[in-house]
Amino acid sequence: MSGFDLAVPRRVLFGPGRADELADLLPTLGRRVLLCAGRDPSRHRSLLGGIDPVAVVSVPHEPTVDDVRAATATARDAGVDVVVAIGGGSVLDTGKAVAVLLGNGTDPLDHLEVVGRGIPVERPALPCVAVPTTAGTGAEVTANAVLASPEHGVKASIRSPHLLAAVALVDPLLTLTCPPAVTASSGLDALTQCLEPYVSPQANPATDAVAAAGLRRGARALQAAYERGEDGAAREEMALCSLFGGIALANAKLGAVHGVAGVVGGMVDAPHGAVCAALLAPVVEANVRALREREPASPALRRYAEVSRLLTGRDDAGIEDAVAWLRETVAALDVLPLGAVGLRSADHVEVAAKAARSSSMRGNPVLLTEDDLVTVLRAAS
Incomplete structure (x- = not known):
């Protein structure tokens, strides 16, 4: 090790x-x-x-x-x-x-x-x-x-x-007093900040431990905190998810979700967490597709399978189950697609070019091309 x-x-x-x-x-x-x-x-x-x-x-x-x-x-x-x-x-x-x-x-x-x-x-x-x-x-x-x-x-x-x-x-x-929309966007940001470090090539045993715990806790508590803001147990789980995600990202880096979100956030007035939420499932799909095509032996594919089990709580879950869980959760929390918050399709190429140079991309498990990122933006819109 x-x-x-x-x-x-x-x-x-x-x-x-x-x-x-x-x-x-x-x-x-x-x-x-x-x-x-x-x-x-x-x-x-x-x-x-x-x-x-x-x-x-x-x-x-x-x-x-x-x-x-x-x-x-x-x-x-x-x-x-x-x-x-x-x-x-x-x-x-x-x-x-x-x-x-x-x-x-x-x-x-x-x-x-x-x-x-x-x-x-x-x-x-x-x-x-x-x-x-x-x-x-x-x-x-x-x-x-x-x-x-x-x-x-x-x-x-x-x-x-x-x-x-x-x-x-x-x-x-x-x-406890966070309104539902803030709970949703910030909670999905926390979940993203556990997921991206977990599949990062810069992950280590310490970040794996906190990121996995954050994913597990966030997955079971986020919707409860959104629907029942006074649920103290759910709020505590989400606070831990956020804390663990912060530790994980500070030490293992983030990935393409944040690389793209940082550029989008500079162009449209939308909550950072909501932008991350819209991008999350499309980025996972793009990463998995690129890994299978270009780096089929990458340990990141095994890690994405582990993410799926952590999110769904099912031992038999595969990577596609993680994508489905993410899409269903984002929909349940009423997160708007990028097009609805002001990002125009005409901006996609510019966003992709800027995002490809983002420091967050250093934590992505595979190199995504600008064309890959445009595909992500279309799927998130």
Whole structure:
């Protein structure tokens, strides 16, 4: 067995009610708090107890380069020494990015892949506490932050071990109020982020363990969480699925679903998880077809069969059963196809060309051509 590295936050705190520990935790990390939150920062401010943040940043949408630049300037002017991010993946990515930029005195474009200079992050970030309120992105345990660059029409990442939060505090009770549409899109993102690392050529025994557990838990809990938001057991399972997916992707990479979704997300205004959901079954089909034609001895085919058993709970399930399960689940959660969220068929060739150069493609189990990716986009539309 080959050696491997495993990158995770310094501490991961998981369990119902653990968000109540935040107020006592913060003074051990810093005194001047930047609170990054969603559209309504007052919603979870009580979690800080008696601590009054010196700066507050609202993140109402997926962050752009300019959003993060402005948030960093606000935090720097306020003399912030610890960042608390409470919200969905966009909030957590903003908090992590700001913490890194404050620690390095740099600009987002200094480090951003593809559209920026891609300079490695050299110095540690300020301490960041990541508190997810959705079960989907796993951003509380990932070593990247995704930023949109509207002028380039893409989303790209800052990547570094310094992006790992000092503390990931995961309390499933914070997800109980997620509306069904958010539960569906974020939950399908979590499932994707367990599936893609599991079939990645960069998988290792540790990522296999968490990815398999995430697939199993997510498959049995996602529809229940969508249909019965108050189901605490289902919410806990989905929070674990998200957490495990984040650990898996941070260490084994993603694949073509995220490679394409990152480009689509830069062109249309649609939830990232919903875009991933529309792409998931078509990408699995394209990968399996390419593997059978070009690399029939690839261990990825065995892994896809294992994915099928994990998703369906059936020992006799084959790869086609996984595709059917994915299609049925996406339909049951009312996820719209890409054409319905604004992606035009005329854009498919451009999306495929950009996606083929995406860093996420490095985790795909087989090389997909631009023609393969156009076929995926047609099937997802």
